[in-house]
C-alpha cells in the first residue's frame with residue numbers, strides 16, 4: 233500500500249465515496265494502522281539486516297559490538313566495590329580491562345594475591361572459544377575478582393565504574409589481538425584498539441582523581457625494523473599489519489592524552505606471550521592441539537628457507553613486568569579533565585631476549601607431547617607476520633628490575649601440563665591456579 237492509494241484512479245474506487253462516513257473513517261483508520269504496521273516492519277527489517285548482516289566486517293564482530301550487557305543496581309555496585317576494595321596497606325585499586333583474557337587473568341590474579349583491589353572488565357567476545365574465557369572468569373571469581381561484563385566502548389558503563397570506585401590505576405589489556413586476523417576483520421581492530429582506547433582515556437581524563445594507566449602495546453610495532461635487538465628508541469613507523477598499526481596508533485594517542493590532560497601512561501610492548509590459560513589463536517597453542525590430533529601444521533619460513541623466529545616470553549615474566557610498571561607509575565597530574573603539570577609517559581619492551589626459531593618451538597612440543605608433528609613448511613604468507621622479533625629489555629630492567637627467568641623449554645612444559653589437564657576434563661577445569 234502506498235500514498236497513491238488515496239487518489240482515486242479507477243472508476244471502481246469512486247464507488248467507495250458512496251459508503252457512510254463511519255465506514256469511510258473506519259477504512260481510513262484501518263488503512264493507517266496497516267500502513268504503520270507495514271512501515272514498522274520495513275524499518276525493523278532494515279535495522280535487522282543492517283546490524284546482523286553488515287558487510288563492513290565479519291558478522292561475528294558486528295554482533296559482538298551490538299551485544300547488550302546488563303549492569304547496574306545496588307547488588308551490582310556492591311560487588312564492584314567489594315572486588316575493588318584494597319586489602320592491604322599501600323595497596324592500589326586497579327581496573328583491569330580484558331580481565332577474562334590471557335594476560336588479564338594472570339595479572340588480575342597476581343594483583344589480588346598481593347592484596348590490591350581488582351575489578352575486571354571484559355566483553356567476552358567470541359574471537360576465540362568463549363568457554364575458555366568463562367573458565368578464567370570462574371578462576372578469578374574464586375579468588376574474589378569480579379569481572380563486569382561490558383565493552384570499553386560503553387561510555388556510560390565506564391563512567392559508572394569510576395563513580396562507584398575511585399580507581400588509582402587502570403591496567404588496560406582489552407584489545408583485539410592477533411596479527412593475521414586483521415586481514416579478515418579490520419573493523420574489530422579499529423573498534424577495540426583505537427575507538428575503545430580513546431573512550432577509556434576520555435573517562436580516565438575526566439575522573440577525579442585521574443588514574444595512572446598501564447596498557448598493552450605490542451612488539452609488532454617494530455614492523456619491518458631490521459635493527460636487532462629491538463630497542464624502544466628504534467623506528468616504529470613501518471607496521472606490517474593493521475594490528476600493529478592500531479597498537480602504534482595507541483602509542484600516539486597515549487602521547488596526546490598525556491600531553492593535553494596530564495594522564496600518566498605506560499605502554500608495554502609484549503613479545504609473543506605464551507603459557508597456561510593462553511590464547512588458542514596463537515601458534516604454540518594450536519600447534520599443540522593439531523599435533524595431538526595428528527593434523528598437519530604449517531610452519532612459516534623466510535625467503536630462501538630463512539628462519540622465522542620469535543622472542544617467546546613466558547606469562548609469569550610478563551606479569552612481573554606488568555606489576556613492575558604499575559608500581560613505578562607516577563600519579564597523573566590532572567583532575568576533572570584539566571592538566572596541572574607534566575605527567576609520566578613511558579614505553580617498555582617486555583620480551584625474553586632470546587629468539588627461538590618456530591621450528592625449534594615445534595621440536596620442543598614434539599618432545600613434550602611425545603608425538604611427531606606433521607610439518608608442512610611454507611613461505612611466510614604476506615599477512616602481517618614479521619620474520620623475527622628480539623627484545624632489548626634494558627629500559628624495563630633499569631626502571632623496575634624486569635628480568636625474565638623462564639626459557640621456552642620450561643615454559644612450554646608448564647603450558648603442556650596445563651593444556652593436557654584442562655582439555656582432559658573437557659575444558660571445564662578451573663581448580664588449577666593461574
Ligand SMILES: O=C(O)[C@H]1O[C@H](OP(=O)(O)OP(=O)(O)OC[C@H]2O[C@@H](n3ccc(=O)[nH]c3=O)[C@H](O)[C@@H]2O)[C@H](O)[C@@H](O)[C@@H]1O
Nearest residue numbers: 409410411450451452502503504514515516530531532617
Ligand atoms: O608479540 C606480539 O607483539 C604479538 O605476539 C603474537 O603474535 P605472533 O608473534 O605472530 O604469535 P603467533 O601468532 O603465535 O605466531 C608465532 C610464530 O609462529 C609462526 N606461525 C604462525 C602460524 C602458523 O600457522 N605457522 C607459523 O609458523 C608465526 O609466523 C610466528 O613466527 C600475538 O598473537 C599478538 O597478539 C602479539 O601482539
